[in-house]
Amino acid sequence: MPRAYTVLDVFTNTPLAGNPLAVVLDAKGLETAQMQAIARELNLSETVFVLPPENPAHSAEIRIFTPGCELPFAGHPTVGTAILLASNRFADLDSGLDVVEVLKEGIGTVRCGVRLDPAKPGYAEFDAPRLPQPAGTPRDKELIAAALDLEPREIGFENHRPSVYEAGVPFTFVPVADLETITRAQPSMPSWKAAFGDGKDADVFLYCRETLHTESAFHARMFAPLMGVPEDPATGSAAAAFAGVIHAFDGLTDGTHDFRIEQGYEMGRPSTIDLEIDIDKRKIDAMRIGGAAVIVARGELDI
Numbered sequence: 001m002p003r004a005y006t007v008l009d010v011f012t013n014t015p016l017a018g019n020p021l022a023v024v025l026d027a028k029g030l031e032t033a034q035m036q037a038i039a040r041e042l043n044l045s046e047t048v049f050v051l052p053p054e055n056p057a058h059s060a061e062i063r064i065f066t067p068g069c070e071l072p073f074a075g076h077p078t079v080g081t082a083i084l085l086a087s088n089r090f091a092d093l094d095s096g097l098d099v100v101e102v103l104k105e106g107i108g109t110v111r112c113g114v115r116l117d118p119a120k121p122g123y124a125e126f127d128a129p130r131l132p133q134p135a136g137t138p139r140d141k142e143l144i145a146a147a148l149d150l151e152p153r154e155i156g157f158e159n160h161r162p163s164v165y166e167a168g169v170p171f172t173f174v175p176v177a178d179l180e181t182i183t184r185a186q187p188s189m190p191s192w193k194a195a196f197g198d199g200k201d202a203d204v205f206l207y208c209r210e211t212l213h214t215e216s217a218f219h220a221r222m223f224a225p226l227m228g229v230p231e232d233p234a235t236g237s238a239a240a241a242f243a244g245v246i247h248a249f250d251g252l253t254d255g256t257h258d259f260r261i262e263q264g265y266e267m268g269r270p271s272t273i274d275l276e277i278d279i280d281k282r283k284i285d286a287m288r289i290g291g292a293a294v295i296v297a298r299g300e301l302d303i
Contacts (some may be wrong), residue, residue, distance in 0.1 A: 002300040003027070006084055007044075009236035010076040011263075011271040011291035013121045018271045018293070019234040019264065021080040022047040024090075024301065027063070032070070038301065039065035042070060045229045048077045050085075053104060059085055068228030069181040072106030073129060073168035075236010075273070075289050083114035083122035083293045093118050105129070107168045120193045125274070125290035128167055132244030132284065135170040136160035137197050144174055147195035148185045150204070160249045167240035167287075171205045171222075172196055173238075177208045179219060183266055187223050187230070205238040207245075218242075218260040219268060233264030234271030236289045243277045243287045252279045 004025045012018025022042045027035065027049035039047040044067075051061040062081055064071045086099040099114040101124075112126040138144065144162055145152040155162065160175035176182050185206055196202040203224040211219045220242075222235040239261055246252065246259065257277045264271040274290035 001029075002302055005299055005301055007154045007297040007299075008084060008293045008295050010080040010233070010270075010275050010293040011236070013292045013294065014270075015294050015296045017269055017271065017292075019076045019232065019266075020044045020296075021293075022048045022077055023077075023081055024083055027051050030303075032108055033191070034303065035063060035065055036070070039135045039303065040067045040228075042068055045232050046074055046077045048081050050081065055104065057102065057211075058104050058109065059101040064105065066224075068226075070106070071169060073110070073237055075126075075239060076234055076291070078103060078105070078110055078112060078126050079124045079236060079289070079291045080293045082114050082124040082126065084295070086114040086116055087122055087295070088122075090116060121292045123290065123292045125276075125288050128240045128243075128287045128289060130167045130240075131287070132165050132167040132241045132247075134164065134244070135166040135241075136164040138164050138172055143191065143195040145173075146191040147188050148174065148204070149188045150181065150185055155183045158249075160245075163245055163248065165241040165244040167237065167244070169203070169237040169241070171203045171238045171241050171269060173242065174204060174206045176206055176208050178208055179212070182206050182208050182219060182221055182287050185221065187225050189225065192225065198226065203236065203238070205240070205242065211262055212265060213260075215260055216262040216272075218261050218263075220261050220263045222263065231267055233267050233269035234273055234291070235263065236273060236291070239273045239275050239289055240287065242283060243275060247277065247279065247284055252277065252280065253273045254279050 009018040
């Protein structure tokens, strides 16, 4: 049967930038194996399958697949799907409108606020469904450097050192010296498993304080070769976990802190992720991930 799908570029205001996302709007009746095969066929970093919600208070249930596996949660699928569902609901909008979309994901319920404006790309911000927490101990600097084709002395800056955090999906966070270093980094697969393991959680988020744009706080890259994603242009789930890294090393004071993360530039897919962290009594109390998305294609799957 024909199934409508839409392709969006997420964490960007510009078509053909950001992180591409496919959303299959009517996935009812598809088996898990079929969803995985479709995600592999479309070959984007993630494909979302929209299902009718069991709870009438929810907008939809969604399942998220990379070309290689299913994920319980991911940032750019959440942002892109929320904007798409809101845009479809209010297709004839002639003035600005704020909409709430509630998505049931593998990790749980995710509440998304969507800002619609007929003159601008849609913008969504969601409450992170899980606070970041440490998720293991990183390997030593020599192994990490070898896996990224860098020198050990190029790993780390200030008091930042490699760490492992998760907010639904675990990542090894690797601080590097500067933009020149992060641009040279590349996965060295013979050394990858020794540095990061061989499971589906062997994903690596590199970051540095030096940025291309003055409004950005960090420049980043994300590699997930064992998950079928050699490099990701924008990674919202990593940004959520990155809140734990920032607080651990920078010691955020009580209050709300805003950070902009730039990613995807080395791929020719510039992306912008907004991260907002609330600190209360020296602990992370809440956090939000935000970004824009633009629709670039619509079509049908004859499956």
